[in-house]
Amino acid sequence: MQIFKVGGAVRDRLLGIPVTDVDRVVVGATTEEMLAQGFRPVGADFPVFLHPKTGEEYALARTERKSGRGYGGFTFHASPEVTLEEDLIRRDLTINAIAEDDQQNLTDPYHGQRDLEARILRHVSPAFAEDPLRVLRVARFAARYASLGFIVAPETLELMRQLSESGELQALTAERSWKEISRALMEDQPQVFIQVLRDCGALKELMPEVDALFGVPQPEVHHPEIDTGLHTLSVLEQSALHKQPLTVRWACLLHDLGKGLTPEEEWPRHIAHEHTGLNLIKAVNERFKAPKDCQELALLVGKYHTHCHRALELKASTLLELLQSFDVYRRPQRFEEFIGACEMDARGRKGLEQRSYPQADYLRGAAQAARxxxxxxxxxxxxxxxxxxxxxxxxxxxxxxxxxxxxxx
Structure with a gap:
């Protein structure tokens, strides 16, 4: 029996960044041997065990074969005969297919170290294209490591494009998709996640409402960046720079969906886009079964973000209606998150990222006066x-x- 660290623990140590999760693969062992040593089995799909003392995960080396559609459409085979190299080849990226023994000796059959140095996210084998979830995972890694200069290899992006066009993305469950999307939105550069999905055609399949924003112009006087899609990316970027929570980042992504429905003859104006976008926001919320707090904030920001921008001009009666809509008396945090999302919207404009946003404190004061x-x-x-x-x-x-x-x- 041999035990190796694999995946993120090895990758992040080599990158010199903090290691959070440690995964281990066990080569040359049977389920019976693991149980005899006190390991506790978890998961019905394949043999993964928890260490009797540390609770860390140990997985038997395994191979996999495509047997159906989607993320779950695989047959796994684990046995003492499966080699470390055979286990590593089923992984998604070369930088995740490096193993390390207890003496920090590395096994790197697919040149993951070379790609770490070159800052490349590259697939391990053509089997990459068998798992649609990997499109989301690679885009998430691109968002996580963008600040280190990582980019997706052109040939990997091409495989992601083929996956997107195959219809396989539709086989992903809402739960699996949301897990990747929510994690990606909490990375340091979530806008890169959306951009990579768009580059490979996956955004059009997963969130056509967001994809439709690219190429839609806005009035230059308010939006120097003009393009609504680029504005959305900038708002997401600001939300990460200002350490906003997931609820705010999700609302930032969806706040302008109504602009994708504006007839071309009305461009660059988008009259009543706040209301026309609500059904689209609902549809995206439901498609990914977003948590209730994310759903609620996204709808409220979509409906009222222009109220926030015009806060200083609002009549007292309109102000009161706004505060009532948010139930600021019992749910003050939700209103604070609304203000945060609207400030990110204001800052997500080319050249205006540092402009002050007095509307934020004004609305906080109004809420306090009402309370x-x-x-x-x-x-x-x-x-x-x-x-x-x-x-x-x-x-x-x-x-x-x-x-x-x-x-x-």
């Missing part, structure tokens, strides 16, 4: 039920008018 309206005095006056709600609304409107007066003084 400070006390309910108790209204109860003491005998208001209850629907009448109490109306009285509270009137008092909050009064407070917002006073806030606006103070802010403009």
């Amino acid at each position: 400070e309206v006390a309910v108790q005095p209204l109860l003491e006056k005998g208001f209850k039920g629907p009448e109490l709600g109306e009285a509270l609304k009137r008092e909050r409107l009064k407070a917002l008018k006073a806030y606006k007066d103070r802010a403009s003084a």
Whole structure:
């Protein structure tokens, strides 16, 4: 029995960056031998075990053969006869197909070290094209390592293009797709993920609503970058630079979908794109079964982001309606995330990345003014039920008018 570290643990150590997950492959062992040593089996698909003391994963060396569509369409074979090289060849990228023993001796049959030095994301073998999930994985790695200068090898991008055109991407489950998308959005350069998907034709298959934004112009006076797709990439980039959470990054990706529906004769204006985009946002949310908080924020940002940009001009009654829509009294964090997404939208414009965004603090102040309206005095006056709600609304409107007066003084 021989045990090797493989995958990300080896790759990231060689790159000199922190190692988070450690995967190990066991060569020359049987399931019975692993169980006899106290390893606990996990997963029904193939033999993976948890170490009895550390809880880390150990997988028996295995080969795989395509047997159906999609990510799950594989037959696995694990036995003591499977060699380390046979196990490594089934992996996606050469930089993930390097093994390391306890003395840090490397086994690198597919030249992963060479590609690490050249900053290339290259597939290990033609079998890469059998697994559609790898399109998303490679795009995610491109986003993760873009700051180190990594690019996707042209021949790998071509295989990704063939996969995209084959219809195999449609066989991916929502859960598997969302796992890759959400992880990619949390990388340092999530815009690279979207760009790579677009370069290989996968964006058109997975998110045609986002792909449709490229080539759609906006008024240059507000958007010096003009192209709506490029603007979306810039907004995503800003969301990562400002360390925004996943909810905000997802909303940033989807906020302008309505502009993809604007008839060409109306370009570069996009009247009411906030409302026309809502059904598209709903469709993308449902397609990937995004978590509820991501879904809600994406819809709210899509509907109200121009309200945020015009916050200083809004009437007190419109301000109140905005605050009510977000339920700022019970869910203050959601409103804060909305403000964050809108600020990223404002900063995601060519040459305007550093421009101040006074609307953010103005809206925070408005929310605070509305929250400070006390309910108790209204109860003491005998208001209850629907009448109490109306009285509270009137008092909050009064407070917002006073806030606006103070802010403009």
